[in-house]
Amino acid sequence: MSAPNGSTEGGDGPPPQKKQKQVRVWVDGCFDMVHFGHANALRQAKLMGDVLVAGVHSDAEIKRNKGPPVMNEKERYKMVRAIKWVDEVVEDVPYTTSLEVMEKYNCDFCAHGDDITINVDGVDAYAAVKAAGKYKEYKRTQGVSTTDLVGRMLLMTKQHLSTNDEKSAESTQLSKITQGSELHSPYTGSSQFLASSKRLIEFMGTDSREPAPGDTVVYVAGAFDLFHILSHCPR
Numbered sequence: 426m427s428a429p430n431g432s433t434e435g436g437d438g439p440p441p442q443k444k445q446k447q448v449r450v451w452v453d454g455c456f457d458m459v460h461f462g463h464a465n466a467l468r469q470a471k472l473m474g475d476v477l478v479a480g481v482h483s484d485a486e487i488k489r490n491k492g493p494p495v496m497n498e499k500e501r502y503k504m505v506r507a508i509k510w511v512d513e514v515v516e517d518v519p520y521t522t523s524l525e526v527m528e529k530y531n532c533d534f535c536a537h538g539d540d541i542t543i544n545v546d547g548v549d550a551y552a553a554v555k556a557a558g559k560y561k562e563y564k565r566t567q568g569v570s571t572t573d574l575v576g577r578m579l580l581m582t583k584q585h586l587s588t589n590d591e592k593s594a595e596s597t598q599l600s601k602i603t604q605g606s607e608l609h610s611p612y613t614g615s616s617q618f619l620a621s622s623k624r625l626i627e628f629m630g631t632d633s634r635e636p637a638p639g640d641t642v643v644y645v646a647g648a649f650d651l652f653h654i655l656s657h658c659p660r
Contacts, residue, residue: 447474448473448474448475448476448533449474449475449476449530449531449532449533450471450476450477450478450533450534450535450536451478451522451530451535452466452467452479453479453482453518453522453535454480454481454482455481455487456479456501456504456505457494457495457501458496459505459508461566462566463508464508464510466538466563466565466566467479467508467510468510469564470536470563471511473563474533476512476513477511477512477513478512478513478514478515479505479508479514480514480518480522481501481516482518482520483516483517484497486517489520490520490544490545491520491545498516502516520544520550521548522550522551522554524553524554524557534559534560535551535554535560535561536563537551537561537563538563538564538565538566
């Protein structure tokens with residue numbers, strides 16, 4: 426005869442299993458002009474736990490600490506929500522990572538790239554969480570940043586000031602690019618993003634699967650330059 430807890434009266438049944446607590450990871454940032462570096466950061470952070478909570482700074486907070494963002498806060502909040510590794514978004518978080526905010530959202534630790542973020546006072550924005558032992562690092566994606574993207578856009582204006590001879594030389598260079606994979610764009614430079622099948626598999630994630638018979642497979646093509654909320658596919 427079974428006891429109310431599901432074990433036998435003699436106590437021979439298995440003990441009830443405790444439900445394992447989910448590990449909640451905190452990540453915060455500006456997430457301005459979201460690019461694959463942001464996506465790779467969030468992907469790596471999600472691998473550290475079960476639930477990824479992304480805090481996004483407001484326009485006023487970014488302007489006070491590093492200068493005005495390109496995309497406004499509503500656009501940035503929406504963009505981060507659309508990234509598949511993000512489970513929850515917290516809007517208008519402090520630029521200097523706060524233990525109080527992390528505790529409010531029940532996060533176990535904060536994750537950040539292996540670069541240093543300085544606030545308006547010249548202090549490490551993650552000093553408090555580091556001192557509390559609630560900080561973990563992942564590798565920053567090399568070769569891309571929002572500052573770099575803004576710089577590329579400014580450099581593109583040189584076409585409007587080029588002489589005919591310069592434009593002809595650029596046209597010849599672009600023609601070569603289409604004929605050989607050993608060259609790279611003179612405007613964007615080379616990038617190591619998705620340079621291997623290993624990186625492709627990393628970004629596919631565990632939710633990817635082979636299509637089953639009868640599944641509809643959709644292909645979407647585009648330049649996807651200056652990725653924004655209107656070009657981002659919902660997850």
